[in-house]
Amino acid sequence: MTHPDVLRRHFQAAYTSLRSGRDEVEIHRLRHLLGWPCDRFDAMVEQLRAESLVALHVGDASGLSDEEQRQSYTVNGQLYLYLSFQK
Numbered sequence: 001m002t003h004p005d006v007l008r009r010h011f012q013a014a015y016t017s018l019r020s021g022r023d024e025v026e027i028h029r030l031r032h033l034l035g036w037p038c039d040r041f042d043a044m045v046e047q048l049r050a051e052s053l054v055a056l057h058v059g060d061a062s063g064l065s066d067e068e069q070r071q072s073y074t075v076n077g078q079l080y081l082y083l084s085f086q087k
Helices: 004-018 027-034 038-050 066-070
Strands: 054-057 073-075 078-080 082-085
Touching (some): 004 027, 004 082, 027 038, 027 066
Antiparallel strands (some): 054 082
16 A cells, blocks of 8 residues: 555646646546546545645536546536646
8 A cells, every 4th residue: 555645746746747837637637647546546636625735626528528527526416627736
């Protein structure tokens, strides 16, 4: 098992690499880049949300494939496409 602090650093490094000058990154791209099992990725997102370190954002999913939508993030039936770290 990987230490939680190491996982957090990997998550933030992947986020930073996808930013391209924007605060929000596409969740499906972040998930793909990390290559983690779904439960690990989801647990990290929930932990960071609980600590108010990240925010989830909705968007227009019409341009995404079904797979990209599945690889985004759903909470209580709401599909979130983007994630950003809070400043």
